[in-house]
Amino acid sequence: MNLFNRWCAVLGLVMVGLCVVPQAGAQDAVKEASKPAATSQHRHLRPQLATGAAIAPDGRLWVVGLNAQAQLFVQSTPLGAALQWSEARILNTGADPIAADGESRPKIAFGPNGWAVISYTMPLAKPYTGFIRMLRSSDGGQTFGAPFTVHQDRQEITHRFDSVAFDAQGVLHTLWVDKRDQPPKGSAQKYAGAAIYRNESKDGGQTFGPDTKLADHSCECCRIGLARNPQGQLQATWRHVFDSSTRDHAFASVGAPANRITRSTYDGWQINACPHHGPGLALNASTSGYHTVWFGIRKVNGEDQAAVRYARLNAQGEPLPETLRVLPDARAEHADVLADGQNVAVVWRSSEGAVTSLKAWLSTDGGQNFALKTLGQATGYNDHPRLAQSGSRMVVVWRNTQETQVHELRF
Numbered sequence: 001m002n003l004f005n006r007w008c009a010v011l012g013l014v015m016v017g018l019c020v021v022p023q024a025g026a027q028d029a030v031k032e033a034s035k036p037a038a039t040s041q042h043r044h045l046r047p048q049l050a051t052g053a054a055i056a057p058d059g060r061l062w063v064v065g066l067n068a069q070a071q072l073f074v075q076s077t078p079l080g081a082a083l084q085w086s087e088a089r090i091l092n093t094g095a096d097p098i099a100a101d102g103e104s105r106p107k108i109a110f111g112p113n114g115w116a117v118i119s120y121t122m123p124l125a126k127p128y129t130g131f132i133r134m135l136r137s138s139d140g141g142q143t144f145g146a147p148f149t150v151h152q153d154r155q156e157i158t159h160r161f162d163s164v165a166f167d168a169q170g171v172l173h174t175l176w177v178d179k180r181d182q183p184p185k186g187s188a189q190k191y192a193g194a195a196i197y198r199n200e201s202k203d204g205g206q207t208f209g210p211d212t213k214l215a216d217h218s219c220e221c222c223r224i225g226l227a228r229n230p231q232g233q234l235q236a237t238w239r240h241v242f243d244s245s246t247r248d249h250a251f252a253s254v255g256a257p258a259n260r261i262t263r264s265t266y267d268g269w270q271i272n273a274c275p276h277h278g279p280g281l282a283l284n285a286s287t288s289g290y291h292t293v294w295f296g297i298r299k300v301n302g303e304d305q306a307a308v309r310y311a312r313l314n315a316q317g318e319p320l321p322e323t324l325r326v327l328p329d330a331r332a333e334h335a336d337v338l339a340d341g342q343n344v345a346v347v348w349r350s351s352e353g354a355v356t357s358l359k360a361w362l363s364t365d366g367g368q369n370f371a372l373k374t375l376g377q378a379t380g381y382n383d384h385p386r387l388a389q390s391g392s393r394m395v396v397v398w399r400n401t402q403e404t405q406v407h408e409l410r411f
Contacts, residue, residue, distance in 0.1 A: 065399065115170075171201070178194060227282050230288050238250060335348035376398065
């Protein structure tokens with residue numbers, strides 16, 4: 001078994017986690033999640049635990065995910081010494097099947113004026129196809145309207161792996177992986193990977209502008225990382241296909257003309273496949289640059305080295321080579337990153353056998369030095385850890401088949 005296949009075997013062992021058990025409703029749903037969830041078109045051999053998290057303007061932490069019956073639910077709690085989860089509330093998504101596995105998860109985002117949105121990928125009948133669907137609230141998430149398709153294109157093709165965020169001006173941005181530019185079958189034309197498309201809404205999801213291409217030749221199945229720049233405008237990073245087969249990462253300002261990208265990593269990984277392992281991005285306020293984390297395989301002393309790496313980028317998204325570091329865990333996977341001033345948090349999961357550990361790498365000097373901590377453990381299936389932030393407050397949300405853990409980070 002080669003190095004990449006061994007790594008994929010490790011990635012397949014486990015799936016999602018968090019630090020306080022929800023109250024009635026979600027707790028039962030989480031316990032039942034060890035039973036495979038199924039939709040009318042897609043059956044899953046492992047529980048669909050992929051969960052989105054965000055902190056609302058009033059300081060409450062919200063999570064969105066699927067219960068054992070593949071129903072979309074939301075739940076919230078005030079943050080503090082003892083979390084007090086609201087009862088899980090099932091949202092009306094009609095007959096939509098919903099993807100909630102690994103890199104493809106429901107998301108929740110809060111904006112001004114009481115706006116809140118939940119997005120998810122709805123798989124279609126053909127493999128690897130989908131629509132990006134959204135539910136909208138104008139009362140801070142107390143009620144949500146019926147789901148609708150965000151993009152104008154309605155072909156039965158890939159519209160998947162969405163990311164959503166509001167910028168500092170209150171504009172809602174939705175980005176996704178899209179395959180509308182693939183040449184027709186039988187054509188002599190070549191097109192590596194997929195594309196990143198986007199649109200925006202200035203009224204909290206009531207109406208949307210046109211679908212706009214951000215870049216050609218993205219990887220097909222990895223999450224898109226988003227962060228605001230110092231002016232509050234969104235920046236994006238994703239796994240990209242360079243030179244037809246090199247899978248590194250690209251960086252671009254959301255809203256920039258198509259293909260105005262910067263290469264942000266240089267692993268030089270030659271592979272004609274998607275590792276389902278996207279990057280994370282956070283603003284480095286002290287330099288107007290960014291912190292980033294990603295997984296890749298690169299040659300080190302002539303040998304393939306598979307690792308999750310951390311580095312800092314300049315304001316244009318170019319890597320600063322002297323900041324490159326390998327996370328201090330050979331089993332690290334699916335890392336996330338956030339920052340507030342000089343405080344930087346990198347979190348990931350680390351699997352050994354049936355046991356998965358949730359780990360954090362914390363810096364108080366802008367990423368110059370880090371301290372390693374183990375925050376929790378889980379046995380069996382668990383989700384990728386997700387960071388949520390409100391000002392200087394950062395929490396890690398990690399869901400498994402037994403509980404949803406929430407760990408507030410202390411620097």
